[in-house]
Amino acid sequence: MIPIQLAAALAIGLGAIGPGIGIGILSGQAFTAISRNPEAEPLIRTNFLIGIALAEAVAIYGLVIGIMILFKIGG
Numbered sequence: 423m424i425p426i427q428l429a430a431a432l433a434i435g436l437g438a439i440g441p442g443i444g445i446g447i448l449s450g451q452a453f454t455a456i457s458r459n460p461e462a463e464p465l466i467r468t469n470f471l472i473g474i475a476l477a478e479a480v481a482i483y484g485l486v487i488g489i490m491i492l493f494k495i496g497g
Contacts, residue, residue: 437481
């Protein structure tokens, strides 16, 4: 049972590292862009939120795969 739990933990953990780093970089660049050009803030904010949603989707896929590993394979 331990290898299945380890596989699920790796799927969730590694699936969250990439989006976490990506959202951090995205946030920093968005704030820099807004500070340089405050008039473009609505457009930057819209693109920023779309980018966050796409990055979070990857983390959610990792979570779903981890749950599938635990309950489908391990159950």
